[in-house]
Amino acid sequence: MNRRADASMADRVPFVDEGFSDFVRSLPSPLNLRRGEDPVRPGSPLTCRHALELFCVQLESRHVDFGARNLKRDGQSFYTIGSAGHEGNAAVAAALRPTDPAFLHYRSGAFFLERARQLGRTDGAYSMLLGIVASKDEPIAGGRHKVFGHAEMAIPPQTSTIASHLPKAVGMAFGMGRARRLGLATSTPEDAIVVVSFGDASVNHSTAQGALNAALWAAAQGQPVPVLFVCEDNGIGISVQTPHGWVRSANATRGGIHYAAADGLDLADTFAITAELSDRVRRERRPAFLHVRTVRLLGHAGSDLETVYRSLDEIEAGEALDPLRSGARLLVEAGAASPEQLLGLYEAARARIADLGRRAVSRPKLTTLSEVMVPLAPRDAPSTANVSRQSGAEADRRRFWDDKLPEAQRPGGFAQHVNWALGDLLVQHPELLVFGEDVAKKGGVYGVTRDLARRAQRGRVFDTLLDEQTILGLAIGFGHLGLLPMPEIQYLAYLHNAEDQLRGEAASLQFFSNAQYQNPMVVRIAGYGYQKGFGGHFHNDNSVAVLRDIPGIVIASPARGDDAAALLRTCVATAKTAGSVCVFIEPIALYGERDLHAKGDGLWTAPYAPSSSAEPAPIGKGRLCRDGKDLTLVSWANGLWMSLRVAERLEREHGVQCRVFDLRWLLPLPAEELLEHARHTGRVLVVDETRRTGGVSEGVLTALVDGGFTGVMRRVTSEDCFIPLGDAANLVLLQEAAIEAAALDLARRSG
Secondary structure, eight states, rough: OOOTTTOOOOOOOHHOOOOOOHHHHHHHSSSSSOOOOSSSSSTTBBBBHHHHHHHHHHHHHHHHHHHHHHHHHTTTOOOOOOOOOTTTTHHEEEEEEEESSOOOTOOOOHHHHHHHHTTOSHHHHHHHHHHHHHHHHHOTTTOOOOOBBBBGTTBOOOSSSSTTTTTHHHHHHHHHHHHHHHHHSSOOOOOOEEEEEEEGGGGGGGGHHHHHHHHHHHHHTTOOOOOEEEEEEEEETTTTOOTTTTTHHHHHHOSSSSEEETTTTOHHHHHHHHHHHHHHHHOOOOOOOOOEEEOOOSSTTTTTOGGSSSHHHHHHHHHHOOOOHHHHHHHHHHOOHHHHHHHHHHHHHHHHHHHHHHHHHHSSSOOSHHHHHSOHHHHOOOHHHHHOOOOOOOOHHHHTTTTTOOGGSOOOOHHHHHHHHHHHHHHOOOOOOEEHHHTTSSSSSSSSTTTTHHHHOSSSEEEOSHHHHHHHHHHHHHTTTTOEEEESSHHHHHHTTTHHHHIIIIHHHHHHTSSSSSOOEEEEEEEESSSOOOOOOOHHOOOHHHHHTTTTTTEEESSSHHHHHHHHHHHHHOOOOOOOOEEEEEEEEGSSSOSSSTTOOOOTBBBBOOOSOOOOOOTOEEEEEOOSEEEEEOOOOOHHHHHHHHHHHHHHHHHEEEEEEEOOOEEEHHHHHHHHHHHHHEEEEEEEESSSSSOHHHHHHHHHHHHTTTTTEEEEOOSSSSSOOOOHHHHSSOHHHHHHHHHHHHHHHHH
């Protein structure tokens, strides 16, 4: 074939395919074939037999890539980002143990196939093809996405393309050491290491840099972090060239993380280097960076016209470095196989993959909405309620609280109830870990976790570095191990630095693993405004829009201390029983508030009730806080506190009786109860302390409309503005005067 016949040709498969066959035919036949257990190269730990097995894995991976493009041509394939040129990662897999958890790059197809072979599985390629054609028979995602994943192969599915899976790999590695220290059983062997692969372009992402820094930070303090970072460096990120030598110069001298380079075009070199480095990580329990040279063949994906940004000379130079050619040369020169044998294996792989592709196409697809959504949030209300009512042994509680049980103390406010509930939860659930910036010795910025680190077993309440991506990554990694993480984000505004760890990683895992994997967590966040103008935007952020559209998560936002304890127990229970990702937003302004209507009335405090005697708080169920016939006020958190104050004045001064309904769950909303209380009065005012655009009130009013409510509706909100310093904050944030004026106006309207 004339390789320059059409320089604009997007499909390079024929050139790569025939180029390999031509290359193998040109190799001289070995004079003598060697025994299978002989080293494939003098001094190499890789035997001829093993090298031939790895080569067969590489051939399968290549023909899966070819098959994906052929199927796309026929309208049967939905994914063509392949692993061609990266097949050397089969040797990386071979040098590891099949029980080492692996978070894989989307070009790590040969790694996946070798892991399957290690376990005696013959269905690796078929699993990949089922994913490519979006069949619901695909064993990890069930047709929801083409991912590398398999529960029995210790490969959780990754949908990441920009290294957002690195923080949770570090979290899992750190969590293994923490669990062992606490005497907790996990899903991994004690000497396992975590491997995470990614591309050279992704290593520049702040998420990758944060994960590398976090591993180094923990290791520098003597904490075990057995993670092997594997950078598959092909020198280009879609169309942007990686500067020559950049990955090495940026990572080879990073103190505390041992660096090693391997030639991914050479099976023997990659196997030997990986084996040595992984043994070091396993032995020392410290992180390491494996830099694997690869080449990208066939462009970024099937639709990528490479000649737009690369010359034909560059493309052909890359094709000449094909690792399958290198593997064939290694085997022939070692006398492990003849060129004819290798060509026979190549064609046999082609035929087998083609047959598997035809079988995959015939398998059923997802055809109903319920099939698609079933793994999204598989919560079980009875199980959640059962766990939320349980409590730790009385003797353990007395020991934890130094015989000063919370229920014997004077009524407490919001922060005190959260502290008491956290303490009891630590007693009840040995696998619960509380962590974040300043949560241990300091007890958090507002003292909510004060003294818990001293009372709990050492290492269960601990401080982290200042990096929200790492904090949430730790939580995801802990969840993979079967632990129950409760990270704290200091302020709502700080979540935005790391929100994708919830959206792209945590919340998506059950969906893209067909509920075979879980990463349960309860994320505590101090939020909202009303701090008398202190701190400005970053300490008064009032936007939750970024959270409310994440499928499957739970958002709790209580207002009173007793309710906070109940909701917190429910969040922990559903995380434990169903693997739910829960966000618990705490109104900072109400942390220390004790009064409601007048100074000293103590109406915003309550006695503590342990879980065994407390009223449960089911997910998606609100709370009626005040009865009335003229108007329904709907709110939560600070807005509820203000609404109750306004309702008291309206009845006293104007004779208007307000029904006040506390949403307390922002996702899912208590839609049925909301509709019931709205119909009771025929008039609804939504008191929304978040912003007008993207605020919670948009969802509330929509729920009323969807439910067929025909009464009068109105909302009052904060402004679409960042929060300024000082008294100017009150110009932006919703105030009681605005609530009162809107309520009076609405009460006078006809229902």
